[in-house]
Amino acid sequence: MPPSGKLLSVNVGLPREVVDGKRLVRTSIFKSPVTGRVPIRNHNLAGDQQSDLSVHGGPDKAVYAYPDEHYAYWREQLPDQDLQPGYFGENLTMQGLLEDDVHVGDRLRIGSATLVVTQPRMPCFKLGIRVGRPDILKRFLASRRSGFYLAVEIEGDLGAGDIVETIERHPTALSIPELLRMYLNESEDAHRLREAIAIPALPHPWRTHLQQLLADA
DSSP, rough: OOOEEEEEEEEOOEEEEEEETTEEEEEOOOOOEEOOEEETTEEEEEOOOOOTTTOOOGGOOOOEEEEHHHHHHHHHTTTTSSSOTTTTTOOOTESOOOGGOBBTTEEEEEEEEEEEEEEOOOHHHHHHHHHTTHHHHEEEHHTTTOOEEEEEOOOEEEEEOOOOEEEETTOOBHHHHHHHHHHOOOOOOOHHHHHHOTTTTOOHHHHHHHHHHHHHH
């Protein structure tokens, strides 16, 4: 049976300016849960907006999903933080689908929308601003609790309580952790690199990086 999960929370946020040292930084990492059915249109959830499309948003990173199961770990690691759904900037806080459970190119149905798994989240400095400590970037990456991005294949609407149904598994079976290991050059399997590069859902920057790793190998 293909893995399935449950959508616990839909979280959105608009850009805001925050003080980081002596500079103002525009960020949309501050997300809050919303109720009711939330439409997905034009690579965005209603009420949500990215601040820097070079690193967030767009077709390949339209929706960010994060497993609720990871929150217990982070509550131990960050006891001074109020860790509510959306804390890590995720649009969808899910239960039952971890990074090992999804493959790049898998198609998920949530509500009336169909989404495609594309890549892990690589943390940027704005997560450090959110948490209030720059070392969180290394800790987040080292934890391998990355969450994953989704592209929008079919627009629709979704809401808390919806089942997250895997309606098609990509045959390459490249999990999010395996792709992350490849990206970090922790895997030297040339055959798997070629298979990963051939996945249509793999975003162009990731494909280019893996192609370079393969050439170097």
